[in-house]
Amino acid sequence: MQKLWKNLLWIGMIGMIAGLVLYSVAGIWKWYATTIEIVGLALVFGTIFVNFKAVLQTLGRRSTKYGISMVLGGLFVLGILAAVNFFFFRNNYRSDWTNQNSFSLSDQTTKILKSLDKEVQVKAFWNDNDNAKTQIMELFNEYNNVSPKFQFEFLDVDKNADVAQQVYQIEKYGTIIFSTATKEERWEPNPAMGGSRPPQEEDITNTLLKAIRDEQKTVYFVTGHGEGDLDDAQSREGFGIAKAELEKEFYAIKTLDLMAIDVIPTDASAVVVLSPDKAYMTHENQALTQYLKNGGGVVVLLDPTPKPDFKDFLSPFGITPDQDVVVDPSLENRLFGGNPGMPLVRQYGDHQITKDFPYATVFSMTRSLQVSGSAQPLAITSNNAWGETDLANLQNGVSQGSTDIPGPLNIAVVTTVPSDSTDGKAGRLVVVGDSDFATNIQFNNQGNGNFFTNIVSWLAEDEDLISVTPKQMENIPLAMTAGDLRVVVYAIILFGLLIIGQGIRIYLKRRK
Amino acid sequence: MRNFVTIFRRELNAYFVSPMAYVVMVFFFALASVFFYLFLASFLQNQQMIQMQAQQSGRFQPVNVNLMLIRGLLMNLSLISLFMIPMITMRSFSEDRRNGTMELLLTSPLTNWQIILGKYFAALTLYAAMIGTTLVYMVILFVYGDPELLPIISGYLGLFLFGAALVAIGIFVSSLTENQLVAALVTFVVMLLLWLVGALGTFNSTNWTQQVLQYLSTIEHLDDFVKGVFDTRHLVYYVTLAFFGLFLTYQSVESTRWRG
Known part of the structure; x- marks a missing residue:
């Protein structure tokens, strides 16, 4: 009889565990899991109830008391250890012992x-x-x-x-x-x-x-002078992709009719001039200049003549657009997918926009730019490029002549404009001799898109978006030949034999 | 303290004066050497290939013996340890139980902790000696190159702590049975479960249960050490696991006193 109760107790306990396992697998109490659980509970409690006297006697035994206190003690220690682990999980000290902090974030x-x-x-x-x-x-x-x-x-x-x-x-x-x-x-x-x-x-x-930035900055694109089309994401020459990329970077994109206003709106984080067909009027240039002096950011994308060169607007800032088209016939340029009219740039100025910039950029039918004063080059062609000044005969083939401008040439330049305002914030100006690099057809070519968005990020003072330096693995080679490898194998075998020898020595000594 | 030293020396003698310790060390060293050779040969081959590619493309590509060889090797040493630790700990209490010397120990003026710690540190010393044999590979690597020392130190520290925790578990299992083979098998299964439990938790930090499962895995805590990253989380994990193993051993030894 006693054996039967013992077996029933075991069956009941197994039923309880099985019910819980079935519940954890299904995620809900299905009818069979509930039944098994209830039967298990009934058997366990039924057995205890029927044999209550015997249970009390067992509980009163010294060994049971020890057993229970042991289990409770074990659980108590386990709880403390879990708490210690949890505390140190949340409050840890971490130190990277590699030379270059290879496993640490910047x-x-x-x-x-x-x-x-x-x-x-x-x-x-x-x-x-x-x-x-x-x-x-x-x-x-x-x-x-x-x-x-x-x-x-x-x-x-x-x-x-x-x-x-x-x-x-x-x-x-x-x-x-x-x-x-x-x-x-x-x-x-x-x-x-x-x-x-x-x-x-x-x-x-x-x-x-x-993802965590809440404030949405506004980038204005000037319109009304035949500038590039921002809403055109289909055709080759549209700028719809560029606009979409900026929106992905959480910028609000608005257009700006300069003719109708005297001052740039105060919410403008950057203003983009996108290769207009016609030159801006004096008061429009003045509005842009004033905006720069108030600490604003402007990027001007130019193209060769007959497009306007913005000389009057740019020369006070030490930037002079050349009357040329950049040509780069070098083999390197062609190897990387360029052609003479499409110079490929792999050399950049030392500036936040291009800091650790890993990509090449491709420009198409671009004019070069001269810098003086605080203006500095941003994107520079190879030494083999030149600025072709005989624009009338471009269709008939080109060769470098005495009147052409020798390379390397600046395709993009950058400068800061001293402030007029009391808070002393300097204006930021970037000029690129080409607008095609940001068109739909070229935006995803090489690093063109990154170059464009980096410029806008810098103008909008979002430098932290662009300046995390990627890490290089440290070079730690082994100077080992195939012969050395054999020596290593022999050395290891010898070491293993030494351990075996020591073991045999001890064994023999013990036998004696 | 003197009692502890007496037990420690007795146990250490039992390991090192018998061929036992040498068999374990040679076994471990042989397996580790195979891994070392494979890692080394593969590293040299990769290095040669990368150098050739660099010559062709003109672009410099670095190789790193710490990351590409030592890291993988140390992780594999932990895997081999998984097979060797049961061989080290299986005899610690089981042998005393089988030979009947357990009663002698328990009725002697020694405390439970002195017995347990003496046995534990003796087993841990053998484990350390076993891992220590692989330092010969590091000497070789320093002869032929200039690896970073600190990540190697942290790697070996990790391996030691990993062993310290698992040896404690092995000692506990050995205190439960007088059959050494059973002790070794059960220890291996427990260690394997503690190793594999992390695989149940995938690469997610969003799921609480999976995070706990990953945290429980002994191998998850070793990776940072062999990379060269020291984190108090891992130190605390291994130390508390070792303590828990020893505490369970204490409970087990204590229970033999009143169970008879």
Whole structure:
């Protein structure tokens, strides 16, 4: 009889556990899980009830008392250890012992993360077999280590195809979505880099910044003089893609009719002059100049004659547009996809806009620019380029003549304008001799898009969006030949034999 | 303290005066050497390929012996340790139980903690000696290159702490049975579970349960150490796991006193 009760107690306990397991698998109390749980409970409590006297006797035994106090003591210690772990999980000290701090985030990213005041959910859509995933995970872990508000998860695009496509409209492997309660930003592999480059710290921090930024800055595009069409995202010469990219960076895009106003609106973070067909009138130039002197940011995209050169507006700032078309027939230019009329730029000035800029940029039918005073070059052609001044005969083929301007030539230049206002903020001016690089057809060619958005970010004083330096792995090679490898193998075998020898020595000594 | 030292020396003698310690060390060293050779040969091949590519493209590509060789090697050493630790700890209490010397120990004027810590540190010393044999690879790498020292130190510190935690678990399991084979097998299974539990939690920081599962995994805490990153989280994890193992051993030894 006693044995039967004992068996029933066991069956009851197994039933209780099985019920709980079934519940945890299904997530809800299904009828069978509930039944098993109830039967289990009934058996356990029934057995205890029927054998209450025996249970009391067992409880009164010394060994039971010891047993219970042991279990309780164990649980108590486990609780304390869990609390200690939890405390140190939240309050940890972390130190990178590598020479180059290879596994630490930059000071700038750390500063941004430490000041993070809202939760950011990051969803990374990768293929589970992608090797880059581990690398990204390590990077995300570092972000999460600095701020637990940076939460991330990886989703396999193929396994979660419905979520990926229907909810997040994921088109590319490697897309990462950063969302806060109010906003969503995404990072996608850059087609200019073959689409295979995994995101670096600068990409992640930049996207994070965009996601957490609440204030929307306004960028004005001047209209009314035959400027480029911002709403045209279809044709080759439209600027619709450029506009869309700026909107993705959380800028509000507005147009500005300079003829109708005397001063630039106060909410303007930057003003873009997009290769007009006609020159601006004096009061329009004055409005732009005053805006610069008040600490504003202006970018002027020019094109060769017959487009206006803005000489009157630009020369007071030390920038003189040349009356030429840049030609670069060098082999290097052609190797990287350029042609003589499309100079490829791989050399940049030392400036925040192009700091650690990893891409080449391609310009098309561009004029060169001379600088003096505080103005400085931003994008520079190769030494083989020249500025063709015989514009009338361009169609008949060109060659470098004595009147042409020898390379290297400045295609983009930048300067700051001393302030008129009391707060002393300097104006920011960028001039590019070409507007085609930002058109729909060229925007995603090489690093053109990044170059354009970096210019606008700098003008709008969003430098932190562009200046995280990517890390290079330190070079620590081994100077070892195939012969050395053999020596190493022998050395290891010898060492192993030494251990065996010592063992045998001890064994023999013991036997004696 | 003197009692602890007596037990520690007795246990250490049992390991090192018998061929036991040497068999464990040679086994470990042989397996580790195979891994070292494979990692080294693969690194040299990669280095050569990268140098050739750099010559062709004119673009400099760095190689890094710490990241591309030592990191992977140390992670693999932890895997081999998983097989060796049960061999080290299986005898600590099981042998005393089987030989009947457990009663002698328990009735001697030694406290439970002195017995447990003496056995634990002896087993840990053998583990350290076993891991120590692989320092010969580091010497070789320093002869032929200039690896970063601090990440190597942190890697070995991680391996030591990893072992310290698992040896404590092994000692506990050994205190439960007098059969050494059972002790070794159960220790291996427990360690394997503690290793694999992290795989149940995927790469998500949003899911609380998965985060806890990952945190419980012994291997998750080793990765930072072998990378060259020191984090008090991992130190606390290993130290508390070791303490918990020893505490359970204490409970187990204590229970033999009143269970008889």
